[in-house]
Amino acid sequence: GDAGAADLQLCINLSPLEWQREAEAPGAWLRQLQALGVPASAIVLDMREDALLGTGESMAQRLQHLRAAGVQIALDDFGSGHASLTQLQQCGIDYLKIDGAMVRKLAPGTSELALCEAIISVAHKLGLQVIAEGVETEMQRALLLELGCDHAQGYLFAPPLAIEAFDALLRAQRPLHP
Secondary structure, eight states: OOTTGGGOOEEEEOOHHHHHHHHHSTTHHHHHHHHTTOOGGGEEEEEEGGGTTTOHHHHHHHHHHHHHTTOEEEEEEETSSOOOHHHHHHHTOOEEEEOHHHHHTOOTTOHHHHHHHHHHHHHHHTTOEEEEOOOOSHHHHHHHHHHTOOEEOSTTTOOOOOHHHHHHHHHTTOOSOO
């Protein structure tokens, strides 16, 4: 069944080889998922900052094509690479994902807290939502909520799960937050 599936988003990481295939046969993987009944609106494509670097117009065009089909784009590990704010706008990013290495060091008065606050502020001004990666403690969760972070993922909510365990979690309708 699709217990709880209406509220789920499917996050997909494309490898460099898969990006090459996307250039050669645009949207093939998206059509496969849609054939399985997964709507484009439920798909978030996770990409790393380095995938944006030095790609020129072609990557921006590919991402805009996917967004036009209804797919959302998340920029993974933000804060660990060198993507510019201009690239975020050109490529039509929907979510920024704050790097887990920064989240792990979050504490009152730290430079990581100041950086997270700045990233969240800029993202919101650009119309983007923010996902904090690697949230492991209630303190990190509370600090991120206070900063206005939109979403979080990490061990605090659930460990990585095998498909069977994930399916059981969905069927039990258990919330993924404490």
